[in-house]
Amino acid sequence: MPKKNTLFPNQNRAVTIADVAKAAGVSVPTVSRILNDKEYVAEETRQRVHEAIRTLGYTPHTQARRLRGGISKTLALHHPIESPHDLSNVIETSYFTGIAEAASEKEYFINFLVSQLTPESLLNMYRSSQIDGIILLQVRMDDWRVNLLRENNYPFVMIGRCADLNGLTFIDLDFETAMLQAFDHLVKLGHRNIAFLTYPRSWRKMEIGPAMRSLDGYTIAQSKYGFPSSYREIGLNSVEEGFEGTLDLLHENPELTAIITVSHLTAAGSIKALATRGRNVPQDCSVMSIGFGGDFASVVTPSLTTLEWSPYEISYQAAILMTEKLTQKDLPPQQILVAPGLVVRESTKAVT
Amino acid sequence: MPKKNTLFPNQNRAVTIADVAKAAGVSVPTVSRILNDKEYVAEETRQRVHEAIRTLGYTPHTQARRLRGGISKTLALHHPIESPHDLSNVIETSYFTGIAEAASEKEYFINFLVSQLTPESLLNMYRSSQIDGIILLQVRMDDWRVNLLRENNYPFVMIGRCADLNGLTFIDLDFETAMLQAFDHLVKLGHRNIAFLTYPRSWRKMEIGPAMRSLDGYTIAQSKYGFPSSYREIGLNSVEEGFEGTLDLLHENPELTAIITVSHLTAAGSIKALATRGRNVPQDCSVMSIGFGGDFASVVTPSLTTLEWSPYEISYQAAILMTEKLTQKDLPPQQILVAPGLVVRESTKAVT
DNA sequence: GTGATTTCTGATAACGTTATCAGAAATCGT
DNA sequence: ACGATTTCTGATAACGTTATCAGAAATCAC
Numbered sequence: 001m002p003k004k005n006t007l008f009p010n011q012n013r014a015v016t017i018a019d020v021a022k023a024a025g026v027s028v029p030t031v032s033r034i035l036n037d038k039e040y041v042a043e044e045t046r047q048r049v050h051e052a053i054r055t056l057g058y059t060p061h062t063q064a065r066r067l068r069g070g071i072s073k074t075l076a077l078h079h080p081i082e083s084p085h086d087l088s089n090v091i092e093t094s095y096f097t098g099i100a101e102a103a104s105e106k107e108y109f110i111n112f113l114v115s116q117l118t119p120e121s122l123l124n125m126y127r128s129s130q131i132d133g134i135i136l137l138q139v140r141m142d143d144w145r146v147n148l149l150r151e152n153n154y155p156f157v158m159i160g161r162c163a164d165l166n167g168l169t170f171i172d173l174d175f176e177t178a179m180l181q182a183f184d185h186l187v188k189l190g191h192r193n194i195a196f197l198t199y200p201r202s203w204r205k206m207e208i209g210p211a212m213r214s215l216d217g218y219t220i221a222q223s224k225y226g227f228p229s230s231y232r233e234i235g236l237n238s239v240e241e242g243f244e245g246t247l248d249l250l251h252e253n254p255e256l257t258a259i260i261t262v263s264h265l266t267a268a269g270s271i272k273a274l275a276t277r278g279r280n281v282p283q284d285c286s287v288m289s290i291g292f293g294g295d296f297a298s299v300v301t302p303s304l305t306t307l308e309w310s311p312y313e314i315s316y317q318a319a320i321l322m323t324e325k326l327t328q329k330d331l332p333p334q335q336i337l338v339a340p341g342l343v344v345r346e347s348t349k350a351v352t
Numbered sequence: 353m354p355k356k357n358t359l360f361p362n363q364n365r366a367v368t369i370a371d372v373a374k375a376a377g378v379s380v381p382t383v384s385r386i387l388n389d390k391e392y393v394a395e396e397t398r399q400r401v402h403e404a405i406r407t408l409g410y411t412p413h414t415q416a417r418r419l420r421g422g423i424s425k426t427l428a429l430h431h432p433i434e435s436p437h438d439l440s441n442v443i444e445t446s447y448f449t450g451i452a453e454a455a456s457e458k459e460y461f462i463n464f465l466v467s468q469l470t471p472e473s474l475l476n477m478y479r480s481s482q483i484d485g486i487i488l489l490q491v492r493m494d495d496w497r498v499n500l501l502r503e504n505n506y507p508f509v510m511i512g513r514c515a516d517l518n519g520l521t522f523i524d525l526d527f528e529t530a531m532l533q534a535f536d537h538l539v540k541l542g543h544r545n546i547a548f549l550t551y552p553r554s555w556r557k558m559e560i561g562p563a564m565r566s567l568d569g570y571t572i573a574q575s576k577y578g579f580p581s582s583y584r585e586i587g588l589n590s591v592e593e594g595f596e597g598t599l600d601l602l603h604e605n606p607e608l609t610a611i612i613t614v615s616h617l618t619a620a621g622s623i624k625a626l627a628t629r630g631r632n633v634p635q636d637c638s639v640m641s642i643g644f645g646g647d648f649a650s651v652v653t654p655s656l657t658t659l660e661w662s663p664y665e666i667s668y669q670a671a672i673l674m675t676e677k678l679t680q681k682d683l684p685p686q687q688i689l690v691a692p693g694l695v696v697r698e699s700t701k702a703v704t
Numbered sequence: 705g706t707g708a709t710t711t712c713t714g715a716t717a718a719c720g721t722t723a724t725c726a727g728a729a730a731t732c733g734t
Numbered sequence: 735a736c737g738a739t740t741t742c743t744g745a746t747a748a749c750g751t752t753a754t755c756a757g758a759a760a761t762c763a764c
Binding site for chain 4: 366368369370380381384385387388412413415416417418419420
């Protein structure tokens, strides 16, 4: 026997559009029209209805709204993790807050889809107007979600990008430019032998964008300057992997004077590894890392010179792109590449 | 003119319960009964309907379900940020993933409420069954959300806790125990003068639990051991604040041999400040910090000895508590205090 | 074999909202 | 001053689902 508030049973029902209509002395559809900012409503009526909405404390019932097949004011966010158990280790979780906030501002609900998503269930979410649009994370070069949604003309936005970008809207980290920025910074400091610790080879095999493009960027930069190339594909989730990877690099290329990494954690490992070989950062070797901003870089000793993106800004903008796409159907596709910002701290220094 | 898939117009409608019913040769309510595991359905019918569900690729329309007033399979998460613009700086965002994952496992949707929440709109979400339950973050000692939901007998779970806990379910960080654990560790190492860098005074004024209980815990521990007391209430969001706070502590209490902080960032500041006064960590002074786990502690030099909670575990469990409360109406209130785990790294050492 | 129970199924009516349509009132053009 | 247009409003039906009820079929008790 579920307990109910029996003292004020009438208070246990939500205020509906019908209550508002009765209070304002108008019909139900009129209230609906006013709520949806439709044309053809007398100013005087609008006032009266808004007054009733305020006094009754009415809030629209989003689910009922969706039912009729209109816009549902709901966005989904999808990350194709194989097993949801890995979620806590996924770097893209830092995108959550920006999306949540933009959605809130634009009065959208946001559903984080972490369960397994089948093509059928994805289409069904649109068809039954459970969602208006979806923001895709971890987009592969050839991604079934993109293909499916493109074929069916359902609106979506990517954080990341795939191979065929024709007509698609996305925002992505500009890793190629980032690599050039890193080289610019280091070359100005006189470095001529720059090694690279990048994403694991498995990521590249899985056609994950940053893994492919960061290595591409490194290769391009190397050939632009004509420097020797040495890189290592390693895991990003521990100081140890950076440590080991750096030892390998030093063994293979003892002449290196700078190391670029794609994770602040592995950069910290690099610094420790260099120290064990008697090379202090930044006097004997420079280290810089490319990645999301945060407090991480400033607590490492020496603090890390970085090229950093704000996951908040990027995800916020992605959600805004999504809402704009929904409200302006004829908007041309927006394709945004974000270059990171250079933050010079202590870990890079001119060669002496 | 919105583009529609005109080649297969029939494919643009979602498969509904009615389609399933027709395919299986039964009525709509029968399918509904089977979907909701109601009693009184012939085994043979159940089979046939499930077969139809599979072949048609039917997925239930969650929103329509809610409309009729049943369970909505949706949880909300609420953090009472004053201005949503602060969201990216809110430490509780690390609770997102655990909740998202537990919700996913139990097949709940999760809505992050970041917009301003009024008492009216909160009640309305329950009344109109837009949500089944809510997980409250940043619970104050006397919290209007708790009072309101308690009065109206709506299910909720807190991460944190308020003053009157009678009948309420929560999971919270056990800061009192954490302080005793910290003292235990340091006292065993021979420390007798232990200073404390804690939450800003304003948080305590706002009756935010950890701010109140960590200072209480410090006081209790001090009086238990009979040590002199010196603490400082500072901001937690930068290395600098830890730096300044530590200089103040050193000025006021030059004899201190250990510092406890409630943020890894400020601990890093402490280490830097001690260095400027010629005191190296851990030889001349020990530093330990209490907070969420992560990679932070291991990149600081020296790496930080910590007492750490897993935000993932805590939030995961909170969401599980919520779903259990919803499925078992007669479940007694669960009240869980989680003590942090001690991770000894390099920043603490026996006094010499 | 009769009546009483149990098991199963389907009509029907809601839930709160919006789209469609048609009609009423106000405004306009001449 | 008249019809034509524009502005405004309300009936009605529908969205996909579940609760309620009542009736049919099967089982049970004696």
